[in-house]
Amino acid sequence: xxxIELFFKSIFIxxxxxxxxLGMCSYLAVSKKVSTAVGLGAAVIxxxxxxxxxxxxxxxxxxQEGALAWLGSEYADYDLSFLSFIMFIATIATMVxxxxxxxxxxxxxxxxxLGIFLPLIAVNCAILGGSLFMQSRQIETIGLAFNYGxxxxxxxFLAILAIAAIREKIRYSNVPAPLRGLGITFIITGxxxxxxxxxxxxxxxxxxxxxxxxxxxxxxxxxDLERKEAKQQLAKNTTKVxx
Amino acid sequence: MAKDSKLILDPLADNNPITIQxxxxxxxxxxTAQLKASIVMxxxxxxxxxxxNVVMSLIRNIIPSKIRIIVQxxxxxxxxxxxxxxxxxxxxxxxxxxxxxxxxIITNCxxxxxxxxxxLGNGPWRSFLDGIGNALGYGVILIxxxxxxxxxxxxxxxxxxxxxxxxxxxxxxxxxxENNGFMLLAPMALIVVGIIIWVQRANNPALIEEN
Numbered sequence: 001x002x003x004i005e006l007f008f009k010s011i012f013i014x015x016x017x018x019x020x021x022l023g024m025c026s027y028l029a030v031s032k033k034v035s036t037a038v039g040l041g042a043a044v045i046x047x048x049x050x051x052x053x054x055x056x057x058x059x060x061x062x063x064q065e066g067a068l069a070w071l072g073s074e075y076a077d078y079d080l081s082f083l084s085f086i087m088f089i090a091t092i093a094t095m096v097x098x099x100x101x102x103x104x105x106x107x108x109x110x111x112x113x114l115g116i117f118l119p120l121i122a123v124n125c126a127i128l129g130g131s132l133f134m135q136s137r138q139i140e141t142i143g144l145a146f147n148y149g150x151x152x153x154x155x156x157f158l159a160i161l162a163i164a165a166i167r168e169k170i171r172y173s174n175v176p177a178p179l180r181g182l183g184i185t186f187i188i189t190g191x192x193x194x195x196x197x198x199x200x201x202x203x204x205x206x207x208x209x210x211x212x213x214x215x216x217x218x219x220x221x222x223x224d225l226e227r228k229e230a231k232q233q234l235a236k237n238t239t240k241v242x243x
Numbered sequence: 244m245a246k247d248s249k250l251i252l253d254p255l256a257d258n259n260p261i262t263i264q265x266x267x268x269x270x271x272x273x274x275t276a277q278l279k280a281s282i283v284m285x286x287x288x289x290x291x292x293x294x295x296n297v298v299m300s301l302i303r304n305i306i307p308s309k310i311r312i313i314v315q316x317x318x319x320x321x322x323x324x325x326x327x328x329x330x331x332x333x334x335x336x337x338x339x340x341x342x343x344x345x346x347x348i349i350t351n352c353x354x355x356x357x358x359x360x361x362x363l364g365n366g367p368w369r370s371f372l373d374g375i376g377n378a379l380g381y382g383v384i385l386i387x388x389x390x391x392x393x394x395x396x397x398x399x400x401x402x403x404x405x406x407x408x409x410x411x412x413x414x415x416x417x418x419x420x421e422n423n424g425f426m427l428l429a430p431m432a433l434i435v436v437g438i439i440i441w442v443q444r445a446n447n448p449a450l451i452e453e454n
């Protein structure tokens with residue numbers, strides 16, 4: 001259940017492109033044709049599925065506060081979390097290089113379709129973002145970390161596929177000249193993000209999401225109450241002034 | 244000298260990293276719900292780009308081109324760690340708000356893009372100017388977007404209530420004005436940047452793209 005929830009949550013609710021704007025640069029640059037978008041999207045899923053669990057291991061056993069306890073009790077109070085950026089990016093860069101070599105050796109056809117995109121991916125913020133959000137959301141097991149990597153990759157894939165299809169069609173429409181190209185892509189992405197916001201209510205049956213909604217509701221109720229009080233006071237004051 | 248000033252002035256308008264070169268969009272959109280966060284982000288990028296460009300330009304002749312991406316990532320990551328630690332030490336609240344996005348400066352394409360496009364082929368002083376110029380160009384857009392989103396979304400600027408008090412109904416609110424909470428949500432950032440691009444290209448037709 002936990003897995004299913006995380007899966008749908010990372011694809012739709014916390015979609016990398018529409019909710020957190022990760023990987024926007026390649027999203028905008030490589031979305032002119034559906035076929036290239038599919039190639040890049042597949043490569044992103046692939047690399048996220050490898051790097052997120054790997055960085056999870058690094059985070060759990062080296063970087064977190066007290067993570068070095070397995071080395072012996074004298075290392076138990078070390079907190080290396082300030083090194084996480086450099087460790088994560090080093091893992092990503094080497095993994096991408098490694099994956100490139102392995103794929104080239106064992107599956108030349110896959111290499112031909114992914115090949116040019118792999119080096120690009122090392123600097124795609126979606127990949128580093130996946131690891132950093134994995135760290136800040138405190139994902140508990142390596143299975144969940146793998147799940148998180150794959151599902152947020154799929155979310156990214158869906159987003160770039162959709163925008164590439166729309167951009168192929170929009171070529172035949174009469175867009176105002178200054179908006180052509182980049183401008184209209186931004187606005188369409190904004191509209192798509194509004195659409196994706198409607199998925200926000202999808203998991204309200206689960207424990208986590210419903211709690212969050214309750215919180216915001218309560219805040220609203222409190223604000224309403226405050227407003228009512230303020231109004232009443234205002235009314236009192238004005239009646240006083242009139243008197 | 245005229246050429247040097249061009250390095251700084253060009254990215255502010257006609258060669259803006261966000262609206263023209265399409266670099267560094269991710270962070271530009273994610274943290275602009277408040278003006279303060281936009282300003283801090285601008286300063287952080289200014290620091291990382293200025294120093295990073297100089298470092299890359301100094302070592303450009305000794306690194307083999309095959310491993311240059313890893314070297315670049317390491318240089319940027321080291322600088323970003325400095326920024327992150329400084330923020331944590333002096334403004335913990337803000338560093339919590341910006342969260343993962345400070346880390347994402349590492350993969351901010353604007354930095355890698357300028358390394359590749361400029362610092363690897365030019366001397367340190369010119370690279371420094373180029374870095375500062377591009378970071379400022381990036382910051383201008385961030386601050387414009389942050390300004391409108393905070394003003395229209397929560398009626399404040401840098402946390403100060405500009406339009407009056409929404410609860411006591413003073414200022415503009417006494418006329419029935421309401422905050423547009425939608426501006427604080429993610430999609431509006433995209434649409435605001437889209438509108439900035441529209442205005443910019445309408446003023447300068449040379450920038451209009453082919454469909």
